[in-house]
Amino acid sequence: MGNNKYRETPSHAALFAGCTINFIDPSIGLDSCAVLRHNAVEVSYPRQHCCGLPLRAYGYNKRLHEKAACNLKSLKEAGCDIIAPCTSCAYMLKEEYPSLLNELHGCDETECLATLDRTYDVMEYLAHLHEYGLLNTGFRTLDMSVIYHAPCHLKSLKNNLIDGRLRLLQMIPGLRLEWIDRGCCGMGGVFGMKKKNHSASISIGAELGRAINVLKPDLVITECHGCRMQIEHMTEVPGQQIRHPVSLLRLAYGL
Amino acid sequence: MIHKRSEGASKKMDCDDFPFLMIEPSAVHKRRFSAQVLNDPADTRTVDEAGLRQRLQKMRVSSLEKLETSLQNVSCLFKKGGSPALIYAASAYDACNIIKRACGNTQSICINKSAVITRELKTCLAAAGLNIIESYYTDLHHKNEEFTHYWQLPRIPITSIFNAFEGEPLKSPGARDGMKKRRDIVGVIGVSAISADDGSVVLIQHRQNIKKIIEECRSVFLVAGIDKVVPTKEEALFQAKCMACFGMTALLMDSGAGSEESASMEDYPLEIPYDKSKCRLSLILMDNGRREIMQSDFLPLMTCIGCRACMNQCPGSRFFDTSSALSPRELLFLQLTEGNMALDLCLQCNVCRTVCPVNIDLPGMILKLRILQKKYHVLNYFRDFLLSKMEEIEKTGSYFAPVANLFSRNKAVKKLAELFTGISCRRDIPFFRAPTFEKIFKDQVSGHGK
Numbered sequence: 132m133g134n135n136k137y138r139e140t141p142s143h144a145a146l147f148a149g150c151t152i153n154f155i156d157p158s159i160g161l162d163s164c165a166v167l168r169h170n171a172v173e174v175s176y177p178r179q180h181c182c183g184l185p186l187r188a189y190g191y192n193k194r195l196h197e198k199a200a201c202n203l204k205s206l207k208e209a210g211c212d213i214i215a216p217c218t219s220c221a222y223m224l225k226e227e228y229p230s231l232l233n234e235l236h237g238c239d240e241t242e243c244l245a246t247l248d249r250t251y252d253v254m255e256y257l258a259h260l261h262e263y264g265l266l267n268t269g270f271r272t273l274d275m276s277v278i279y280h281a282p283c284h285l286k287s288l289k290n291n292l293i294d295g296r297l298r299l300l301q302m303i304p305g306l307r308l309e310w311i312d313r314g315c316c317g318m319g320g321v322f323g324m325k326k327k328n329h330s331a332s333i334s335i336g337a338e339l340g341r342a343i344n345v346l347k348p349d350l351v352i353t354e355c356h357g358c359r360m361q362i363e364h365m366t367e368v369p370g371q372q373i374r375h376p377v378s379l380l381r382l383a384y385g386l
Numbered sequence: 387m388i389h390k391r392s393e394g395a396s397k398k399m400d401c402d403d404f405p406f407l408m409i410e411p412s413a414v415h416k417r418r419f420s421a422q423v424l425n426d427p428a429d430t431r432t433v434d435e436a437g438l439r440q441r442l443q444k445m446r447v448s449s450l451e452k453l454e455t456s457l458q459n460v461s462c463l464f465k466k467g468g469s470p471a472l473i474y475a476a477s478a479y480d481a482c483n484i485i486k487r488a489c490g491n492t493q494s495i496c497i498n499k500s501a502v503i504t505r506e507l508k509t510c511l512a513a514a515g516l517n518i519i520e521s522y523y524t525d526l527h528h529k530n531e532e533f534t535h536y537w538q539l540p541r542i543p544i545t546s547i548f549n550a551f552e553g554e555p556l557k558s559p560g561a562r563d564g565m566k567k568r569r570d571i572v573g574v575i576g577v578s579a580i581s582a583d584d585g586s587v588v589l590i591q592h593r594q595n596i597k598k599i600i601e602e603c604r605s606v607f608l609v610a611g612i613d614k615v616v617p618t619k620e621e622a623l624f625q626a627k628c629m630a631c632f633g634m635t636a637l638l639m640d641s642g643a644g645s646e647e648s649a650s651m652e653d654y655p656l657e658i659p660y661d662k663s664k665c666r667l668s669l670i671l672m673d674n675g676r677r678e679i680m681q682s683d684f685l686p687l688m689t690c691i692g693c694r695a696c697m698n699q700c701p702g703s704r705f706f707d708t709s710s711a712l713s714p715r716e717l718l719f720l721q722l723t724e725g726n727m728a729l730d731l732c733l734q735c736n737v738c739r740t741v742c743p744v745n746i747d748l749p750g751m752i753l754k755l756r757i758l759q760k761k762y763h764v765l766n767y768f769r770d771f772l773l774s775k776m777e778e779i780e781k782t783g784s785y786f787a788p789v790a791n792l793f794s795r796n797k798a799v800k801k802l803a804e805l806f807t808g809i810s811c812r813r814d815i816p817f818f819r820a821p822t823f824e825k826i827f828k829d830q831v832s833g834h835g836k
Contacts, residue, residue: 287737324815331731
């Protein structure tokens with residue numbers, strides 16, 4: 132991707148939505164589609180299962196391998212860039228799938244690696260477009276203060292992906308964007324939902340919560356659903372003001 | 387800069403012929419040493435960080451492969467009964483006994499903050515009834531500021547501080563201060579690297595605490611895990627330099643709040659006359675479960691250089707242990723050697739894996755251990771099974787969306803769910819949506835097609 136060569140014809144990408152977007156917050160998927168289409172990227176939705184992150188966390192390797200094999204098969208067939216709006220799915224595909232490959236049956240390792248190599252987090256993909264000067268920058272003015280929180284699974288991806296997306300978001304005129312690095316929000320998937328971890332979870336995220344409460348932004352943006360839930364739980368910011376960055380982009384495009 | 391031993395390796399070492407090297411920030415850096423100066427943009431002697439990491443990884447893997455030969459070389463270099471003496475300790479308990487025997491009337495020891503001391507020996511030493519002095523000088527305190535979180539620190543580019551650290555041979559305290567008196571304390575210091583070719587022992591100090599322990603304590607024990615032994619002096623220096631610069635953030639955070647109030651060395655008067663035969667310097671090589679780890683699947687853990695970079699951004703580190711923060715590497719090591727650590731408190735955020743200079747897959751190993759060592763209780767088994775089925779649960783929830791959402795916010799249902807799933811009733815389960823994204827997407831596409 133990112134090559135001008137690709138842009139002669141509209142480029143094509145497959146969306147890996149993940150469970151959260153599919154069953155809990157479809158609007159993020161729709162926002163991603165709208166923004167990508169607005170940038171002449173054709174979006175498809177290949178057959179897919181859960182990325183298997185929860186299965187891995189509890190050691191259900193057999194089922195993890197089944198799901199991973201299924202996903203890899205259909206993503207390979209799609210034969211295009213893969214875009215995951217959820218950072219945890221992107222993390223699983225980019226960082227964990229490669230180490231699963233030798234245990235999967237009927238998977239050509241080199242082919243699979245080539246497929247996984249083309250996996251992007253949605254904001255990473257858009258930041259690449261921006262970097263190559265291919266992004267539609269016809270944003271309208273948004274006069275609002277926005278706080279960005281970087282989820283841990285984004286930080287754990289290789290290369291620094293945060294700066295690119297911040298540069299992109301700063302293109303929106305009028306936007307007062309601030310990245311507050313206050314570490315982990317404390318949710319950690321199901322970790323913070325558990326009764327026994329509740330106090331630890333709140334204490335880990337306390338600094339983030341305090342910072343947001345002090346700054347009183349119009350909007351908080353973060354890619355991870357867990358982080359959004361935790362921020363809603365800890366701060367006075369109402370749920371509808373805690374969004375995915377791609378939703379902010381859609382707003383800026385006026386789509 | 388580096389003291390070169392010209393004699394052959396077979397010559398018996400003497401205290402006057404001191405094979406110890408101290409890695410420190412250079413004088414210029416030191417004079418102005420503060421967190422801000424470390425971020426000095428004027429320092430242009432940068433190194434390539436990715437290259438540094440690669441070189442370090444390669445070096446660590448190869449030195450682990452050659453470990454047994456290196457250990458043999460080291461034991462030949464330090465002859466039994468010579469000075470400095472080499473002592474091999476199979477466990478932390480053995481090492482403690484050796485240290486306790488060397489203690490004088492005050493039964494006091496002074497330790498530094500090396501992981502090998504604070505995580506492996508300290509509890510044992512305290513249990514043996516010794517008074518522990520934590521030598522940690524406050525020079526690193528940033529003016530009027532205390533660091534408790536990594537984001538409060540200026541960004542410290544490893545690339546520019548790598549060259550700030552220089553090695554210098556430690557002078558033999560006996561020869562230099564001939565008649566100087568000593569304090570009735572035994573010093574216990576962690577070592578960063580030991581070279582097997584000439585027996586150089588490399589220590590890192592950022593300020594004067596280590597030098598002070600060596601110069602003023604009646605006897606000093608330098609303690610190293612066996613994994614700290616590397617084939618050559620060049621490698622030993624490189625490893626220590628990497629440890630110093632990759633661990634800078636951890637060190638600065640450690641120097642802020644959280645440093646405990648303890649007795650100071652000054653509480654003990656300089657009263658013991660220096661006597662070469664009694665004021666001994668010894669090197670303890672400690673196994674303490676390391677060989678066992680090296681033979682297991684957890685071998686990569688031993689490539690660790692002990693920089694503690696994994697702790698900087700670890701959300702769980704404050705909770706792993708009740709008394710002090712533990713780095714994920716220490717958590718894993720203690721679990722492997724002692725067991726019963728709170729592995730459940732790892733959030734699996736994987737940031738430690740990204741920052742590790744030798745690419746140790748810490749979260750992967752923690753997960754592996756967590757699954758291996760879980761003692762299943764029927765309810766826990768059921769809970770994990772349920773939570774692993776996230777996709778199926780959400781699918782069902784979405785299918786019965788309006789009803790499921792109604793139930794999920796009901797207090798009684800939440801209480802019941804807390805019992806069965808372990809999900810706190812103080813948390814709101816997110817609303818399920820219907821139709822699913824997949825359905826909306828397909829309808830949209832077919833709508834466009836028409």
